[in-house]
Amino acid sequence: MKPNKLRATLLAVATTIALGAAMAPVTSFAYDENSTSAVNVDAKGVGLKGHDPVAYFTVGAPTAGKAEYTYKHDGVTYQFASAANRDAFKSAPAKYAPQFGGFCAMGVALEKKLDGDPTAWTIANDKLYLNVNKDVQKKYLEDVNGNNKKAESNWPQLRHKTPKSLS
Template identity: 50%
Template sequence: MKTLIHLSRRNIIASTAVLMVAAMVSISIPLTANAYDEQSTSALNVDSNGIALQGYDPVSYFTPGGPKLGTSNFIDVNEGATYRFANTDNRDAFKKNPEKYKPAFGGFCAMGVVFGKKLDVNPQLWRVVDGKLYLNVHKEAQARWLEDVPGNINKANLNWLNIRDLTPAAL
């Protein structure tokens, strides 16, 4: 009987150790979202309908209150991506100066680009830095991005030149 108890304790300890290692790995390697098409060579992160920013209004990131979902009533197509807007004023502002409002790295995760990856984003995880919109895939990526924003922008800018026309699957 003592052996059975000892073995079950050993099994419990071993199982606990395995679970702890799995938990640590899942924390240290955050989950990633996939770009809309793993085989696309597009430098724009759009869904299968060509919608950018998962339908969020790009101009709204630059206004008080932050990002708002756009509507199909107010759209603009720019370089193959369809942007939706919350109102006509935002659409008109975008049309006048799209480069001001389009997200960096084609709307892919900024921290992903630092690591040479094209990852989808969570439109609620964003920062405007020096007038440019940067998005991230999840809170852990956002936290890492914020640790060294200028350094990460420099690394991402260099990497983007090499990965912008590659498929996410190739990275």
């Protein structure tokens, strides 16, 4: 992609993200904008807003987890729809845990830490990616591999910064 076209595309995506974030109700953001954590959790330390990370791979849809089936990994408490899903996660957490700590993959590609919406998800290369909303997800899906490559490059520098410091 030529530099001018890439710049225009990134500007369009950044605008879409900004508009999407501005239009979203404040209560939709689970993360603390002043936190330096590399994982996106709610006030109780629960990731994926309580959705079962294994179900994305087995059911192919966001599925609510249950409080009786939990497992803590890398500072995140995940909830599962069943004991079998919890046990599958325990045996291979790197396979099922969302990438970029559950933050928006497109946001990370654009050097931002935005909340991840468990209903705006994608599995690519056997990994789970979230986006801040479905409009941003549409842009992300236009070049999944390119966006993931950029996000993977950005993540080491962003992971311990506050979302607020990146705006």
